[in-house]
Amino acid sequence: MNARSTTIRGNPEAIDAGISYIRDRVMPAVQGMDGFVGLSMLVDRESGRSIVTTAWSEADAMSRSAAGVKAMRRRAAEIMTGEIEVMEWDIAVLHRKHATHNGACARVIWTQGDPTEMDRLVDTFRMALLPRIEELPGFVSVSLMVDRAAGRTATSVSYDSRQSMAEAEQPGMALRQEFARDMGLDVTDVAAFDVALAHLRVPETV
Secondary structure, X not given: OEEEEEEEXXXXXXXXXXXXXXXXXXXXXXXXXXXXXXEEEEEXXXXXXXXXXXXXXXXXXXXXXXHHHHHHHXXXXXXXXXXXXXXXXXXXXXXXXXXXXXXXXXXXXXXXXXXXXXXXXXXXXHHHHHHHHOOXXXXXXXXXXXXXXXXXXXXXXXXXXXXXXXXXXXXXXXXXHHHHHHHOOEEEEEEEEEEEEEEEOOOOOO
């Protein structure tokens, strides 16, 4: 499975308008596209950063969708008055403990590493790290997305509330630092978001 993430660093005051546009216009449009398997939207109301991720059954389906979403992506950026960054990923790991509900939030960790080590990274994440992440307070789900050619990863861990995410911050940081050290990764960014939309039919990979 594959995913395309669109990051918009926009105006915090335009977040709600952006959510409405993604929910009411983009969602119905992409649901009719071949190979579409889900959409999520994360928002940081303080900074104005949002990440819209669409998931696809295969790389070809994601490629075919590119032309159809280009205008909608541009319109979303206009509404939220921000610059766009688009990235494409393989969905390497996805695990849910239970469904996402109102009040859920997520911490996203981006890393950079050796492209030749991506397979080992994914195997180690699945076998050694995932069971420990699942024990964090208020854990809901985790996804690991990788750009194998560039050696980049994006890990999203969602929690049932901001309070749970705060309680998980220290143990989660310890896991992150240990994993990065063992895998030779540079952590390039860490950010917290509210889960604004979560309409994913992506099947479990573990």
